[in-house]
Amino acid sequence: MAIAKGKKIVFLTNSELSADSPADLSLTNLARLAKLSGNHPVILGVAKGAAPKSYEIDGIKILCIANPSSGLDRGEKSTEKINNIAYDAKRVDIHIDYAARAAKLAEIMLEIEPEIIHSYDYGGLELASRAIEDLRVANCCPAWLHSAPKFIAALAAGEDNFARNYVKKEEVLLRQVDAIIVDNAIKAQVYEERYFLPETPSVIADLPSAVSCKKVSKIKIKKALKLKDENALAVYIGDVKRIGAIDSVLKMLADNPQMICAIITGERGHFIENIKDTAREEGVLRRLRIVHPPKSEEIISFISDADFVFAPTMGGKISEYEIPQEIYYAIHANLPIIAAQTESVEALLKEHKFGEIFKQGIYYLLREKIEAVLANSAKYKKNISAALKAQYSPEVQAVSLAEIYANTLLKKTKQGKxxxxxxxxxxxxxxxxxxxxxxxxxxxxxxxxxxxNKFNYRADKIIPDTxxxxxxxxxxxxxxxxxxxxxxxxxxxxxxxxxxxxxxxxxxxxxxxxxxxxxxxxxxxxxxxxxxxxxxxxxxxxxxxxxxxxxxxxxxxxxxxxxxxxxxxxxxxxxxxxxxxDARIIERAIDLENYKYIGAGSTGFEPLVLHAPSRRIVKGTDYVEKAVEELREEGLKFRFQMIEGMTHEKAIEAYKESDILVDQLRIGWYGFLSVEAMAMGKAVICYLRDDLLHHFGEDGPPLAVADPNTFKDTLRNLILDKQARRELGMKARAFCEKMHDSRVVARKFMELYEDCEKDANPVDVAAVTEFMQYQRERYRNVITENNHRFMKFSTKSNNLKAKLAKEKLQNA
CATH class of the missing domain: 3.40.50 (Rossmann fold)
Incomplete structure (x- = not known):
């Protein structure tokens, strides 16, 4: 497998960076993985202050542009308008002037000339989308990868319109990138299904740095806290600003009086004081320790004599598929883990059995989990094998990331065929x-x-129409x-x-x-x-x-x-x-592997008739509805369903349950609905022009032909005759295998490409010149019209000014 080396890679984030907090830890560790594999990463972000800044961490440059939102009061509503839009100041850091930020970042990237842009989180995704448009104007077209650390699609289930729009925007942007990276395999599958992606996202685990996995601390945490070996100690290494997680830490202490918990953090100030105040109210302050490690890269070694790592999530649906980074700290510290239940965590612990899960918010069951881990610590530690540590080592993940980069670059270049x-x-x-x-x-x-497209048909890439x-x-x-x-x-x-x-x-x-x-x-x-x-x-x-x-x-x-x-x-x-x-006919195509034969014989007593109009008047929907109503008045027993406003996948599921599909009654040939239905062996009704029927040969069409005048009788006959439906469905499937199988049609297109090589149509210079002359005249006419409008407006404006001046003199 090829790996990328020596590539200039820009990591792009909308996070505010500073010397005290150079970058999001997970983002920094991604950049470290890129450097570890022999590439040249640079992190671009936004300064916390109004002035641009630059830093360096582990040899990785961090460049920060000036922050246009610096100085805004985020505690109150802002009335300031940005791009003529008034924003809630609490959200202004998410939405403020993306275009200006992206333009400045694009300037910097043009100087760097990266082969790869690697955006991070939603903010980086939107910045990258805008910056790349600016880069393309300058003929700079790097590969674009995106890491999605949070499953923000979960926000769409809420009532917040802001959040729903946020999710829709992410869906559009994700389908523009060249490759997507998430932190675990289950999340990758969810992303593929939720966003109709062309391929499953790649997986890079959210690991601590290579230095952290190897650095040895001179002192261990129990000694630093003056605890005895028999004192039961849990450690929490997550973000202290995650209120839901901190709440779980305090609830765990409240329900388990034998436990001591150390929060490992570099934070100081009011966040820590708030945690202490809450712990005091809960009556657990005496058993809570706020620990500032000797060095951040020594945390894994420092905590290695604790009893287990405690890993709650921030809570809510957004955490549904997360694997907290603390789990990987536990693996490399050789410690059991007690983690909040997510689908991804459950799968990992079920496979490797080095810890327990609990349902966040249900704390009375947590005591049993803690007792199990404390009683069987040696068993859990034994399950943290050398192979498991290697699998989730920065060295292995760095190679995987380099392979992803190489494959993405490969996809953007021709491979000789x-x-x-x-x-x-x-x-x-x-x-x-x-x-x-x-x-x-x-x-x-x-x-x-x-x-x-509104039906969510798949594509390798989706771009804006700009x-x-x-x-x-x-x-x-x-x-x-x-x-x-x-x-x-x-x-x-x-x-x-x-x-x-x-x-x-x-x-x-x-x-x-x-x-x-x-x-x-x-x-x-x-x-x-x-x-x-x-x-x-x-x-x-x-x-x-x-x-x-x-x-x-x-x-x-x-x-x-x-x-x-x-x-x-x-x-x-x-x-x-x-x-x-003079055009060649190459038929519509579908992948028959996705359309198994089902047949048109209803399993129920009443056959199901479906009609799925994309444009009602074109498909003749009024005639369909009128006939259905009249047949019901006759006492005919059948079910009828209209398919509208569905995604393609949901519509296909509906087709599977049907017996009769009504396509169109006014155009003169069958469309994709007919092809999909025929492939599943359904009886299809469609209007075919009389002068075109000879194209089907002696066997005739594989569907029931009807027009607005004959549709009611045709539908009645198929509803009443189950055997006729079955025979028509079998004929239709055979026809699709011969004419509409994507493999058959793909070969026909390849023959057309071969003909392009042998005998491509020459460019018709006369036709092109005529078209260009039209566009030139059209442009001149538009300019003339606009000039006339402007002159007319100017005359009216001048007349109005003169009138107002005259009135002013009269009133003086």
């Missing part, structure tokens, strides 16, 4: 299915999506990919007016000797005038809003240009080929 990038929309999951099938066929194939982000994406991608397969749109696209720089990414890619494949699937290429002539059940005439998104004049102009610059053009079905006759 054909490389394809699919984008820039979710497109019903097609890009993901094709790219995964192509990977199995031995080519590099990735997906990218702009601004995500000029800076697109510019950076293209700068990165042009060095890696041979083929750019765009589904229905270019990266730069103003759909209604085609204003500059619409489409210029396609021309630039061809100029860079890359192949551009355009793939069309729907309304973007369906000319409304042609559709009205070809389709008896035209929806476009029922309201101008139905065609406003794709005005035909702009459609035809854009299509002529894209055909003029694309290496090859393909469409998803015969209906789309109507509008682009």
């Amino acid at each position: 054909l490389a394809v990038l699919h984008g820039l929309t979710g497109a019903s999951g097609l890009p993901w299915a094709i790219s995964r099938a192509q990977r199995k066929l031995g080519i590099e194939s990735d997906t990218i999506c702009m601004d995500g 000029v800076h982000s697109i510019h950076g994406m293209l700068n990165d991608a042009v060095n890696k990919y041979d083929v750019f397969q765009f589904i229905f749109r270019p990266a730069f696209w103003q759909v209604t007016t085609n204003d500059f720089p619409t489409g210029f990414d396609l021309l630039n890619l061809r100029a860079a000797n890359k192949h551009v494949v355009m793939y069309f699937m729907g309304s973007e290429a369906r000319y409304h005038s042609m559709y009205s002539e070809l389709c008896e059940f035209d929806y476009t005439k029922e309201g101008p809003g139905n065609v406003a998104k794709f005005p035909e004049e702009a459609q035809r102009r854009m299509m002529k240009y894209m055909r003029g610059v694309a290496s090859k053009i393909a469409v998803c079905d015969a209906e789309m080929q109507t509008y682009i006759p």
Whole structure:
């Protein structure tokens, strides 16, 4: 396995840093791991004061920019406006002027020229997102990794809108990074599922430093506290500002009068005094010790004669998947652990059996856990094997981190074989299915999506639809990919007016000797005038809003240009080929491994009919609902469910329970809903144009064909005839295996790429020139219109000023 060495790595945090507290300990230890593996880390953060500062710890530079929020009173509400927004001062350190901070940090990074940016925690994530946009303008495109120490998605369950927005923002940003790191395997699985990530995040444990694991203290804690060996001593090494954890320490002492607990901390001042005051009120101050260790790197050796490490969490759902760092201190100090129960801690202790867990907040059971640990200390210590210490040693973790860096850098460079990038929309999951099938066929194939998608279709990376982000994406991608397969749109696209720089990414890619494949699937290429002539059940005439998104004049102009610059053009079905006759048909695709055959014979007495419209008027939903109502009035027994507003994964689960799926009744061909349903062996009803039926050959279509006039009868027949549903479902599955299996379709696309190499369409200079002339005229007209508006406004303004001056003179 390759490892990264000698790389410049910037660790980015929004935390306030100072000489007394140079950086978050976990972040500092990550930087130490990077240095341990032979790389060159620098930590960038924000100073606690108004002036920039720089420090160094263990040979790692820590650079702090001036803090724009310095001096604000965080104890009261602030009325000061930042970027025209009034903020609660208690939260101002999270939200204040990210753009200004990011811009300054980007300036520093341009001087450093890092190969890798490693952001930390949510604040670092947002700063990195903004700073990277600035870097891309300067053609600096480092790899971006992010460490997520807290599972903040848990905050979404609360009633705080601020917290929910915080979580949504994190979800968007996490899908922009090149790699994600969390501190344990269970959290990695949770992140993958919760955020629909393209791959499971990597794991780097939140360890103490290498020096701490080896440094020997001259004095041990019991001796320092003048305790006897038989005195039962617990140690707490966590943050004293974690109120929930400190509360657990005091409750533990209150319920276990034989225990003494030492809080190991470098903190002094009012936090410590508050803890002592609370301990005094609880009646446990005499058995509580506040201990300042001789040196922070000697803590592990210093505590090694205690009886166990006590590791409560900060409490709440945010701690649900945490493994407190104290657990790793216990391993290297060869001490048993008593830790608050989280799913991750429970799994670790179940495997290695060197401690006990307790449910935080339920303290009466804690006494039994303490008694078990004190009585069986030797057994627990024996389970802390050399192999366990090695697994969680900084040296091993440093190598793992270097491998993650190397793999991330590798993903950003071409590896000598054909490389394809699919984008820039979710497109019903097609890009993901094709790219995964192509990977199995031995080519590099990735997906990218702009601004995500409402159904949570997966992508390798999601970027904002901004000029800076697109510019950076293209700068990165042009060095890696041979083929750019765009589904229905270019990266730069103003759909209604085609204003500059619409489409210029396609021309630039061809100029860079890359192949551009355009793939069309729907309304973007369906000319409304042609559709009205070809389709008896035209929806476009029922309201101008139905065609406003794709005005035909702009459609035809854009299509002529894209055909003029694309290496090859393909469409998803015969209906789309109507509008682009010279395009090759390459069918929609799904991964059949994810769509097992189920069949259309209901296990209940009443068959279930589903309809899942993405656009009601286009799908003919009014006709569906009307027919359902009339069939129920006839006394026909069946269930009906409308699927709307669901994520794709939830919708698929609903499809599995159905017998009959209704796709669309107005377009003239079947879509992804039909493909997914047919793959599961469901009976599908869909409208197919008569002039296109010959494409199915002698066997005919694998679904029930119906239009708004015949739909009710077709639905009635399928509801009543269970055997017909089953036979139609089996035919549909066989058809999908032949035509829509992602492996089959991936090969068809690869044949298209081969044709690009042999006989790519040349750039149509006339079409490009015509498009550029249009954009130039459009720009001149917009400037002229704006000038006229300005002059008109200036005239009105001057007239008003003159009128007011005249009135003032008259009143004088």
